[in-house]
Structure formats: structure tokens, C-alpha cells
């Protein structure tokens with residue numbers, strides 16, 4: 535197994551790609567801290583891991599944009615495990631479209647996409663360093679952090695920030711921690727509606743079809759498990775010389 539005896543913490547793992555990553559990492563032997571503000575979703579992920587019978591999982595309810603709660607979560611991990619092999623900062627939100635954005639919406643988008651990832655890293659770093667060279671820090675950005683978003687310049691702004699943050703950390707945390715950034719394209723999760731269903735006057739399903747047909751060379755949506763496979767690879771020793779990678783998982787969208 536690729537992640538035997540490894541401790542992983544995945545934010546936003548009560549649903550979608552985060553849950554798929556928790557299941558795949560546990561199936562490779564990891565113990566996963568399922569960090570999510572949705573207690574039910576987190577518990578469901580833990581139940582699914584336990585049903586598989588490989589690895590282990592524990593639910594931790596948290597809003598990762600609350601700095602004091604983030605510090606408390608890493609105190610919990612320190613006391614329970616004393617180290618962290620994998621920190622996967624996955625939480626994010628599409629945020630509002632266009633430029634007609636209130637200050638409150640702006641700050642909320644920054645908090646959910648950037649503040650959470652920053653402070654999880656800030657408080658997770660000592661635990662990653664305790665992992666004796668088997669430490670992997672992974673971020674979820676987006677293709678919108680690599681190229682301009684069709685829907686939201688603000689989303690490109692915050693996800694571009696995650697790309698820059700990941701690159702910088704791959705320098706400053708080396709050689710102890712490998713740092714990589716996954717940039718998914720359109721993935722079939724509950725969040726997809728947030729991208730394609732923004733305009734109530736436009737049929738979201740038609741929007742998805744047009745996007746896939748016109749912009750995705752593989753001509754389909756990505757499944758959460760296909761991102762999770764990449765996360766497992768980056769978390770594992772199979773990626774032992776991989777750091778500073780900005781990796782699209784987008785069916786070829788950014789190849790144009």
C-alpha cells in the first residue's frame with residue numbers, strides 16, 4: 535500500500551473530491567482526518583472508510599476560515615498523532631461572478647479560498663516537518679488559477695494566489711516537505727452547480743454540455759476519483775522527486 539502508517543488531513547473531505555481523496559488515501563493505508571464544516575458529510579466519509587476496512591478516519595468539524603479553530607485542529611492532530619504526512623488544503627468556493635461584488639462577498643471568497651489554506655499551512659507546518667521527510671503538502675487550486683476564468687475574475691484571482699503560494703512553499707519548505715498544486719477542470723461534484731448554475735436565466739445543464747463540447751478535448755466532465763488518484767500519487771513516495779508542480783487535471787482544457 536502506498537500510504538501505510540501515514541497520517542493525512544484533508545479539508546473539505548465531507549463531499550466531492552475531498553471525500554474521494556479520503557477514501558483513496560485510506561484504501562492505501564492512511565489514517566485520514568476528515569476536516570469539514572458539515573458534520574454529517576464528514577461522518578459519512580468516515581463511515582465509508584470504515585466500511586472499506588482499510589486505513590482509518592476520524593471526523594473533525596471545522597470552518598477553516600476561522601483561524602483560532604484551525605490552530606485548535608492542529609493541536610488535536612499534534613496530541614493524537616504527533617505528526618502529519620499529508621496536508622491536503624482542498625476547501626474553496628467559486629465566489630461571485632463578474633466585478634459587481636460587495637466587499638463582504640469579496641472578503642468571504644478570499645477567506646474561504648486563501649485564508650483557510652494559509653492558516654492550515656501555518657499551523658500544519660511543524661507537524662509536516664515531524665514526518666521525517668515523508669511529508670506532502672497539496673493544494674487544490676483550479677484551471678482558473680492557471681488561465682482566466684470564464685465565470686469569475688475573482689475566482690481566478692484567489693486560485694492564482696494558491697498557485698503562487700504553493701510554488702513559494704515548494705522552495706521554502708524544501709527539502710522537508712514536498713508541495714504541489716492540483717488544478718482541476720470541471721469536476722462532477724455538488725460544487726459544479728456553483729459554476730454553471732450562476733445565471734438563473736441560463737440552463738445549467740446546457741452550460742455544462744457547451745463547456746465540455748467546446749473546451750474539453752476529452753469531451754466529458756472529470757470524476758472526483760480522477761482527482762483523488764492524482765492526490766494519492768502526490769501524497770505518496772511515488773512522487774518522491776515531485777515538488778513545485780502545478781498539475782492540471784482538466785481533460786486537456788489548458789493544453790490549448
Ligand SMILES: NC(=O)c1ccc[n+]([C@@H]2O[C@H](COP(=O)([O-])OP(=O)(O)OC[C@H]3O[C@@H](n4cnc5c(N)ncnc54)[C@H](O)[C@@H]3O)[C@@H](O)[C@H]2O)c1
Pocket residue numbers: 545546547548549550551552569570571572575596597598599624625626627628646650674675676677717718719720721722723724725726
Ligand atoms: N467541482 C469543480 O468543478 C471544481 C473545479 C476546480 C476546482 N475546484 C475546487 O475544489 C474544491 C472543492 O471542490 P469539490 O468539487 O470537491 O466541492 P464539494 O462541494 O463537493 O465539497 C466541498 C466540501 O468543502 C466543505 N467546506 C466548504 N467550506 C468549508 C469551510 N470553510 N470549512 C470546512 N469545510 C468547508 C463543504 O462542506 C464540502 O463538504 C474547491 O477548492 C474548489 O474551488 C472545484
